[in-house]
Amino acid sequence: MAEDKKLFKGFSRRDLLKSLGGIPILGAVWFAGIDQNKKAKLERDFLLEKLNIKATPPPESGPMSGDPLRIGLIGFGIRGEQLMRSLGFATNEWLEDMAASAARNPNDKRLEDFRAQENLNVKLTAICDIFDVRAEDALRSFNKENNTCKRYANYLDLIHSGEVDAIIIATPDHWHAPMAIAAIEAGIHVYLEKPMTHTVQETYELREACRKNPKAVFAVGHQHRQTQSFLTAMDALAKNTLGHVSLIMTTTNRNDDNGAWQYDIHPEASPKTIDWNAFLGTAPKVPFNTEHFFRWRKWWAYGSGLSGDLLTHDYDRINCILNMGIPKYVTASGGIYTHRDGRNVPDVMHVNMEFPDFTTGGTQREDKEKGMTLVYSATLGNQFERGTVLMGHDASMELGNTLTIYADPRSTKYKDLIEEGRIDPQVPIFQYDPSAGGVDAVTSATAKYFADKGLLWTYRDGKRVDSTFLHIREWLSCIRNGGEPSCGIQEGFEEAIAAHMAGLSYKVGRKVEWDEEKEVIIALPGEDLDAILLDNDYGLPIQKA
Amino acid sequence: MNQKEKLSSLQTIALVLLRLFVGWHFLYEGVIKLYSPSWTAKGYLLSATYMKSFFSWLASESMISIVDTLNIAALLLIGAGLILGFKTKLASILGIGLLLMYYLAHPPFPGYPQGLTEGSYWIVNKNLIEAAALLVIFLFPTSTSFGLERLFAKKEIKPSTT
Ligand SMILES: NC(=O)c1ccc[n+]([C@@H]2O[C@H](COP(=O)([O-])OP(=O)(O)OC[C@H]3O[C@@H](n4cnc5c(N)ncnc54)[C@H](O)[C@@H]3O)[C@@H](O)[C@H]2O)c1
Secondary structure (H helix, E strand, O other), X not given: OHHHXXXXXXXXXXXXXXXXXXXXXXXXXXXXXXXXXXXHHHHHHHHHHHHOOOOOOOOOOOOXXXXXXXXXXXXXXXHHHHHHHHHOOOOHHHHHHHHHHHHHOOOOOHHHHHHHOOOOOEEEEEEEOOEHHHHHHHHHHHOEOOEOOEEOOOHHHHHOOOOOOEEEEOOOHHHHHHHHHHHHHOOOEEEEOOOOOOXXXXXXXXXXXXXXXXXOOXXXXXXXXXXXXXXXXXXXXXXXXXXXXXXXXXXXXXOOOHHHOOOOOOOOOXXXXXXXXXXXXXXXXXXXXXXXXXXXXXXXXXXXXXXXXXXXXXXXXXXXXXXXXXXXXXXEEEEOOOOOXXXXXXXXXXXXXXXXXXXXXXXXXXXXXXXXXXXXEEEOOOXXXXXXXXXXXXXXXXXXOOEEEEEOOOOOOOHHHHHOOOOOOOOOOEEEEHHHOEEEOOOOHHHHHOOOOOOOEEEEOOEEEEHHHHHHHHHHHHHHHOOOOOOOHHHHHHHHHHHHXXXXXXXXXXXXXXXXXXXXXXXXXXXXXXXXXXXXXXXXXXXXX | OOXXXXXXXXXXXXHHHHHHHHHHHXXXXXXXXXXXXXXXXXXXXXXXXXOHHHHHHHOOOOOHHHHHHHHHHHXXXXXXXXXXXXXXXXXXXXXXXXXXXXXXXXXXXXXXXOOOOOOOOEOEOHHHHHHHHHHHHHHOOOOOOOOOHHHHHHHHHOOOOO
């Protein structure tokens, strides 16, 4: 003290105050900051504890050890090529393009990601495509020293070649069931692209084939099942975070010709390079037509437009989380409003699926709430992003690669917390962004802005992974190690029936009903539902206008 | 500063207040970030609308943790310097640099996306105004009137005479 006095000898108290006055201000600001943070953390922990949602990634599929599996591919088109990359086989052209692209743009990691992909320990031994150009493309790239790959002119020859243990089917929709059934009956494992079937009858037949041959592992190509946030969404629902969900909104929003299935027509396509009759199969015999061959999604004879092509993804995404099964009633409407180019499938479509007996649970008086509508709303003429929303009495959940939950201002469950000001209905009460590798209870509106909505990618340990790769891996693991694929015959059956009901309702213009007990779509006397579904000309005046 | 025209004491008080407030703001921002372990500038940098390649380089895997640490340290030191009245000239210059970086990542230039802001800005925004305030603080030092530097200044000017 004596020392101090000497040091500040020339200082009045006023001087001291003026010299050191900043210190208490600094202290006050510092402690205010700590206090503020502590409060925010307490609120966040309180909410997270209250909601108790577990952010869990799906379980990893088993090891890829043992002898290499011999895989055959039927249909080396747009999707077939993607599937082969996920399996570990890229074409020479793709590798060259990607190398060039990466040289131009160092941020393009597609080649690097492909090279880093885990080896699935398979051989691609067989390929069948009835378009010579595509089949030869495949052979040139895949028939190499360490992988002998043979071309088969016909899918049956491939299945019965004795050279394959498992096949991947990526042909147009009208070929899905016939090929899958032939393979399953031969005891070959099948990965079948969506939609599972093209007619109602085929749906039963494929299920029957699977039941009779339980050793053949069957998976439907809904790769969304691998999305990291889905288990977290399921847990949120199991914990009754949303209360009774009465409405689910799913959407397709596209606004370009490619999105409306106007794919390129290959210059070398001709009756010489394409086995036209093999393409048609059971479809009506029409003369060779490149438009039909490359843009088959635009005609009921081969595809099923929005209901089979895109609704199936959304329906299965929701069915994966809620497991609500086949709707009791389906009503659909729409028309050809954005691409009047001779197609006969709708390009604008709304589907309402009714589940009157289904409930996600409630927080109000028992019996007050039951039943749910799933809306699928699609246009190929506008790409305003409408997202997917599950709307419950207590909260709404936005579903994508990230998952965001908002409390409802009129919620019963969160009433007190909203009144106390601890929950703001404008701010998410829960947000899960697997790319950020963490969970946050209260985040700003901007955080959402950065969220990735792509369906091509999902996340594992915070890293981007190709979801198709994970889906194929899961199927291969079930073949090797046992277990059930996440999208097997039952899930595929539900997907196919729901989609066919939507297509039928659109065509006949009335509510279509599912008889759960008899497992049939109810038809009027004398009505052949499959004939209606396939008929290129069937429709209401508005659909033909 | 040129001492020829002496500031009135009211003018000095106003300048000190300006310095304290700017320091207060920097310090509080720094403390909040320091105690939020998950805080990162990554989103702000990645969403930059100007000089994108520079800011995305700062946000890259190898840089971001250094950038975050430096940002917090700078906020705390500048804030403390301005409040305590210690090395205020250096603090002002550093502060101007930091604010200009914030400004340039999301500048309110006509034709540039403005994202979510709480007001309306054209070329000038609050970051730029705060930088201008720091320029004033740099040019009119007040830490010998209020601040630690008074201790040293006093000693030199008038040796003990009580
Ligand atoms: N899961 C997904 O995300 C996803 C994405 C795209 C496509 N798909 C599905 O994949 C399937 C194929 O779609 P695409 O876009 O690749 O179509 P595409 O027309 O590009 O490819 C189909 C290929 O099958 C071949 N083919 C046709 N009939 C054949 C037959 N009888 N035998 C052997 N080969 C035959 C054609 O020559 C063509 O190469 C569709 O069912 C589609 O719904 C799924």
